[in-house]
Amino acid sequence: MTGSAGTAAATSRLPDLTGWFRRPPPRTPLARLPTPVERAPFLDGPDHQVFVKRDDRTSELYGGGKVRKLEYVLAEVPEGPCTSVGAIGSHHLLALGIFLHEMERNLYSWTFLQEPTSHAVRNLAALVSLQPLVWYVPRRIMLPLAAIDYRFLRRPPEPGAWIPAGASSPAGAFGFFAAACELAAQIDAGVLPAPRTVYVTAGTAGTAAGLVFGLAACRIATHVRLVSAVERPLFNRWIFASVLRRFVRFLRTLDPDPRVRDLTGPGALRALARRGVTWSIDHGQVGRGYARSTEAGLRVVADSARHGLALETTYTGKCAAALAQDVRGRGRFRPPPGPILFWNTHASTDVRRFIVQDWQERLPPALGRWVRRVGGPDLVE
Ligand SMILES: Cc1ncc(COP(=O)(O)O)c(C=O)c1O
The missing domain is CATH 3.40.50.1100 (Rossmann fold)
Structure with missing residues (x-):
């Protein structure tokens, strides 16, 4: 360059x-x-x-x-938590989580699996380190189950403002x-x-x-x-x-x-x-x-x-x-x-600085098992 x-x-x-x-x-x-x-x-x-x-x-x-989008998206939703959706390595969820965390607001995320590259698992580790509440499903087509879980079974303490996938x-x-x-x-x-x-x-x-x-x-x-x-x-x-x-x-x-x-x-x-x-x-x-x-x-x-x-x-x-x-x-x-x-459009920021030591313990149990199976801890190093 x-x-x-x-x-x-x-x-x-x-x-x-x-x-x-x-x-x-x-x-x-x-x-x-x-x-x-x-x-x-x-x-x-x-x-x-x-x-x-x-x-x-x-x-x-x-x-x-995503930062450009969030400038306008976060300005139009009410204060308080936000709910959004993305894959485990989603840059959108991570960006949203990081900026909400700065504002001392919560993220509720509906999350599904993607290919376990070190990049994706690192993003997941950074995301869960920010302590969002996670509604996990293994596959994208199963997202309606995450929605049902969120609406009827494991309702969050207060409703989050909906932010569409990719903040689009x-x-x-x-x-x-x-x-x-x-x-x-x-x-x-x-x-x-x-x-x-x-x-x-x-x-x-x-x-x-x-x-x-x-x-x-x-x-x-x-x-x-x-x-x-x-x-x-x-x-x-x-x-x-x-x-x-x-x-x-x-x-x-x-x-x-x-x-x-x-x-x-x-x-x-x-x-x-x-x-x-x-x-x-x-x-x-x-x-x-x-x-x-x-x-x-x-x-x-x-x-x-x-x-x-x-x-x-x-x-x-x-x-x-x-x-x-x-x-x-x-x-x-x-x-x-x-x-x-x-x-x-990709962030060059090193996300490892967000990752806390016990990030794996913050994963939903089923997601934690998957992360261990694919060698997640080594991928994050
Ligand atoms: C790095 C990166 N570039 C581009 C995009 C795509 O942007 P859009 O969803 O607005 O098409 C994404 C979406 O998550 C992304 O993470």
Whole structure:
């Protein structure tokens, strides 16, 4: 990675979103923004220069894209505990747990298993160290059982405010609308050229929805390549269109001014294209499924680590793998020649500092047994 230019210069040029919306959403400041943009020559292809948006540095406490979402999500829910859902290695649950812990609030988590990589088990160890209440089921499709348990059998002491998976409510997505405006200010300040293609990973797609609309609002004509971390039935163009439409309805409630009103009306999705923003989805990196690592992902994660960029195998590694194949002409998509922006949504924070000695004893018994069976304690070292 090569150094970031002009981060400080861009700070003063962050666009004032209140100018676009007469009722902007409330925000709880958690992130240190703007995040830097750096060159990543090791990802370049013959016709492409790659830049990286370092959202791994959104916060020293715990970075990553989730922090941007939580700024808006936590501002709209009442004080008190929050309830949410994710896999054992979920960055969303961990980020939520860490920031709620800072606020002396509780997390109630509905949690299911994923491939026991050291990264995932470490995240679980950090999560349970924060002492959330956990409703555990072995498989994602069994989550309705966790919901029944939570509602009727093991009810929490007080109800938690519901935060959807990945913090991808429309308010959460707004964090990435604002992020696109931050990027526009950095382009304006000469930190990077306007990217012709943006690579970002997608799971629940709140990140991508906010970004696509933010780029269009700021008139950054570009193609957004969404590299899916999940199987087709869980994310596809119909699901994305419905996430986008829900976000449009949310933008409308903010009372937009005429400069962005075309992005909030019934023809909003067509307005994206009129403003030069297009998108496509790549399922080519999913491999054996959500959170199952792939060879290409492992390779690019190792290569990125050698260049000072910490990725992981569930989301950002798969996204970088798609980019690396595409710029070498071996992928499913030919990005137009020119600058590419890889949006790194993964926190580079070392989560081991959150892990307490007796973390295993804080697991629900069935989850504890699984952790021991897969060699969890060694994976956390
Ligand atoms: C590191 C990382 N990047 C990207 C995503 C995907 O974001 P979204 O769910 O908004 O598509 C996640 C989701 O948990 C994540 O953990």
